[in-house]
Amino acid sequence: MGKHHLYTMSIARVYPLYVAKVEKKGRTKIEVDEIICWLTGYSQKELKIQLEKQTDFETFFTEAPQLNPSRTLIKGVVCGVPVENIEEPIMREIRYLDKLIDELAKGKAMDKILRK
Template structure:
């Protein structure tokens, strides 16, 4: 089975797109970082180290210190696919992140995004 191209793409190359999407809608880089750290369990320093290392998406999620147990509450459609129906683990994590960034850009409060 061939891996999807996103798996081998550097997270650091896509990260500015997450930030730009949020900032275009009046949100901040700090909020994007908070979402990423909430989802993965990385501290801000650990997250920044992953960016410097140009870690690929697959490794980024595999090395995540503690994937948030509340992430299974993330529901909805990303790229025409229901997040909760994705079976491949790495793709599911990527789409969880995509969905959270979408929610941020749509103006949801951080409490709701972080499932508090």
């Protein structure tokens, strides 16, 4: 069986959807960037480069400078599946990001989103 289509999808293709989702709920692109940088360890400049390069999700997470150790505290359901039960590592990272964006769109405080 081949790779899931999300692995080969460019993060730049999904990024505007994340931003649009949270902006509809009164949150900001800056907050989306903060979440992505917190999760992956990319700096703001490095994130911009990854978006410009159209990096696919698999490469984006595989080459992330420092995946945040607190990401394992992320719990909840994305696409009907509890994120903590996802065994495939890259898919789990993608779903962690989805869950954080969902929490932002639902109005959760940034300190709670970033597991502080």
